Each structure stands twice: as C-alpha cells, then as structure tokens.
Amino acid sequence: MFAKKTYSGTLAEQYNLLSKQLDALCHGETDMIANYSNASALLNQFLTDINWVGFYFMKDGELVLGPFQGLPACVRIPVGRGVCGTTVANKETIVVEDVHTFPGHIACDAASKSEIVIPIIKNDEVIGVLDIDSPIEARFSSEDQVGLEKFVTVLLKYV
Structure with missing residues (x-):
C-alpha cells in the first residue's frame, strides 16, 4: 500500500507524507502496541539503507524492547x-x-555502522525511544532528524 516508489519530492516533503500516513494509520486506534507496530513497519518500508528500526520503552528504570x-x-x-x-x-x-x-555502543547487529x-x-x-540503525556510515542527515522527530510527535498523539 505504501511502496517506496510512491514517495517523491524533497526529503522534507517525503517525511511530511510519511507523517500523514502514520496519522491515518493510527487514527481511531487506541492500542499502543498496534500503533507502535504499524509505525515501525511504516518506517521500515519508507527508509532506505537501514537494517533495524524499532522502539524501546521505559519500564522499571530501563529500556525494554518493543515493536521493531x-x-x-x-x-x-x-x-x-x-x-x-x-x-x-x-x-x-x-x-x-x-x-x-x-563510547559504550551496544552492538546488537554487527552490520550496523550508523x-x-x-x-x-x-x-x-x-x-x-525510536532507534534506527544503518549498515552505512553517516546514513542519517539533519533532514532525517527533523523528519523523524516530527514522526514521533505524530505518534505521541496516539499513545
């Protein structure tokens, strides 16, 4: 439904579309796990050159793995x-x-470089947290940061 080839325009325009898609996917859904699961799947489909995308949640003073x-x-x-x-x-x-x-990087996947x-x-x-890994050094730009922070802001409306 959201094939990578459907994204066009500037990176900022693509992230805007991605956030709108997330909003549509989560609208009316109250289950947090369902929304985080769809968010990780949407990001995995949208982002190129990544090898892991997912969420960790704070529980009892530490981060615990969530949908990914x-x-x-x-x-x-x-x-x-x-x-x-x-x-x-x-x-x-x-x-x-x-x-x-x-310093202290935790290597869950040896292929990750950024x-x-x-x-x-x-x-x-x-x-x-939203965590995204790539097998390519310096994969994430300031535009990615802005777009992903906006994505998280949209997601927060539904958790």
Missing part, C-alpha cells in the same frame, strides 16, 4: 548506556555517524 523490524535485538538497555540509554539520559536526539566511535535515536517524551518524561 529487523534482526533480533537486545532486550534491555540501562539508562545512560549505549546510544539509546544516552538518549534517555540526555532527553535529546542523538545521531551517530560511526557507531564504532561511540544510528539515530529519537526520545519519545510525554509530560516531560522519556517514555521510550
């Missing part, structure tokens, strides 16, 4: 550890051009 697309992943990540845990600690998006240079992690913040509290 890709190879099996690390199940629990402590706050402050790796890119995901650091994103929670800092409450801000982190873009890593080369994961091998990130990563972007967006915090999901509700009522000034991090409730989870």
